[in-house]
Amino acid sequence: MxxxxxxxxxxxxxxxxxxxxxxxxxxxxxxxxxxxxxxxxxxxxxxxxxxxxxxxxxxxxxxxVAVEGDWPDCYRVNRSVRLRPGADEDPRDALDSFARWPTWMWANDDVVDFCRWLRGVNAARPEEQRVGFYGIDVYSLWESMHGLVEWLRQHEPEHVDTAVQALACFEPFGEDGAEYAFASRLAPTSCEQAAVDLLRSLCEERGLQEADGSPPAHDPEARFAAEQNAAVVVDAERYYRAMIRGSAESWNVRDVHMADTLDRLLAHSDDGTRPPKAxxxxxxxxxxxxxxxxxxxxxxxxxxxxxxxxxxxxxxxxxxxxxxxxxxxxxxxxxxxxxxxxxxxxxxxxxxxxxxxxxxxxxxxxxxxxxxxxxxxxxxxxxxxxxxxxxxxxxxxxxxxxxxxxxxxxxxxxxxTAPLQPLHLERADEHVPAPAHAV
Structure with missing residues (x-):
């Protein structure tokens, strides 16, 4: 043959x-x-x-549904498709707000159609059985940091100082991953320890709550999102430092982060009544x-x-x-x-x-x-x-x-095949991440 x-x-x-x-x-x-x-x-x-x-x-x-997108942006979509209080009623509004280049990856008609369908499916389900839409990429260092600080101010003010100290370490670099990467290469110190300390403080707090059997003081889904923002900060800091070395290391940091995030999502969605599937x-x-x-x-x-x-x-x-x-x-x-x-x-x-x-x-x-x-x-x-x-x-x-x-x-x-239809043109003020690999 x-x-x-x-x-x-x-x-x-x-x-x-x-x-x-x-x-x-x-x-x-x-x-x-x-x-x-x-x-x-x-x-x-x-x-x-x-x-x-x-x-x-x-x-x-x-x-x-876990996608190659940033956690903060996709979490806004997640809140919309799961009909969370205060969320966008139309997922298109959440997708249209994406501001990191290349926006067309997720801010396009095809994703809007799917997310509107998903919101309709979820509307007929009890909240605990609704399907989530999450971003598992690593680029959103500053967006995740700002989102985490805001959440801590509202729900766990005892951790705000730790978060603000970590944010202050990154602020001199103007939210520019390349600038931070170059600086960390030339200087003997980096913001790595500040990021790790921030994540550790959150995990220790959760461990204490679980150990004494106390019920969660706030929405478990929202706290999980805060923890994920902290994990993004840790891995994004590593990613940007690895990027400047121009090796396969930055690619591996990114993909390991995405696989780790998926594992956390599977564990978080495992309520014991159904096998977690993604x-x-x-x-x-x-x-x-x-x-x-x-x-x-x-x-x-x-x-x-x-x-x-x-x-x-x-x-x-x-x-x-x-x-x-x-x-x-x-x-x-x-x-x-x-x-x-x-x-x-x-x-x-x-x-x-x-x-x-x-x-x-x-x-x-x-x-x-x-x-x-x-x-x-x-x-x-x-x-x-x-x-x-x-x-x-x-x-x-x-x-x-x-x-x-x-x-x-x-x-x-x-x-x-044909080009997809973006929701908007790239905007002059949008954030362009420091490139390592263009996929």
Whole structure:
């Protein structure tokens, strides 16, 4: 049998949500489903990811959606979709407030549609069974610090001094991660200890409450959010210091933080009445197992690898998405205004070119557990478009060597794609984080 015949034999149709049935069956009772995307600016990736997530929530009891976004911004969305008191009645308002570049990743029509649907589902459920929407990324050092100080002033004033001291350590750097990173490289001290002390004080307070059996003095969900903001401060400080060294370390700090945050979310949502289950939305470079790419050779791990190592392959399903040609929203450089860009046909010899030649239409591939065809074990270039993209570099860049059958448990292939629709243009006063990796 030829390679093209092997590809066609494994390909399933991908025209409607019902065509996801083989993937739902493959997921089975797994507690974590991580769904990727080949770019942060493609409508079809977002719509198919949302379609799969809707089915997992309705049919398999998933109740956490964790995304590659900042904790403070996404927590405002979480409050909206869970109908919390004082929250935005329309999730669009929460998403439209996103102010860290690239805003289009989450402030777009596809995410609005999903979050409005999620709010409607949650409205029919008791509060303790509502599905949450959380950001697990690490960039929001200052936003998390300010949010934490505000919460402590209202609920635990005895910890305010510790938080203010930590904030004062960072303030001279003007909320600029790069400036802080350069300064910490040149100076013998950093703000690391202040951040760690802050998190420790919160954890010790919770430990004391749990030890004496006293009921929580305030909303457990809000306190969990405060603790997570403190954890972001600790890891973001480490991330920015590692970033300046220009190695794989900053990538690993970021992905370990995201995996740790997911574990905390699973533990927090475990009320003993149902198995905690989470869907993760991130770029393929975070979702697909790094050991099946050249990332491992560079000393990099990622969320997909960490999930398999921590929870076992049977409890984790990794789903990749990719396309042959179309369009995308991206920036020409870090911090640049967003633009609609063409995505040319995938270069010859790539994974996407093979699927185009063999199938030529949208298709679902579920990786067999045994007796895999040879093409799934072959290392092929697999397109990866970040928030920075230059189509003219397609001949030598924008691809990650990938063994598909080891990197993912399933793959959604799309023949043609279109740019997503942002809620707003990038604003002049928005925050641009210091770059380390543009995905």
């Amino acid at each position: 030829s390679t093209h015949d092997e590809v066609r034999e494994l390909a399933g149709p991908l025209r409607s949500e019902a065509d996801l049935d083989p993937l739902i069956e493959r997921i089975g009772d797994a507690r974590i489903v991580a769904v990727g995307e080949a770019s942060h600016g493609t409508h079809e990736y977002y719509s198919w990811r949302a379609a799969l997530t809707r089915r997992l929530i309705e049919e398999r009891g998933f109740h956490v 869907v993760v939305w991130e770029h393929n470079t975070h979702i697909g197992d790094a050991r099946a790419t050249d990332m491992a050779d560079a000393g990099m791990t990622n969320v997909g690898q960490l999930l398999r190592e921590r929870h076992g392959a049977d409890d984790v399903v990794l789903v990749g998405l990719g396309g042959y040609r179309g369009g995308v929203i991206a920036g020409e450089s870090w911090g640049a205004q967003m633009a609609r860009m063409p995505v040319p046909p995938a270069r010859p010899g790539s994974l996407e070119a093979l699927l185009h030649e063999a199938v030529g239409e949208d298709a679902l591939f579920v990786v067999p557990r045994q007796d895999r065809p040879d093409w799934l074990a072959r290392r092929l270039d697999h397109r990866a478009i970040g928030v920075v993209y230059r189509p003219e570099r397609e001949k030598w860049g924008n691809y990650v060597p990938t063994v598909l059958g080891e990197r993912y448990d399933a793959f959604l292939y799309l023949e043609d």
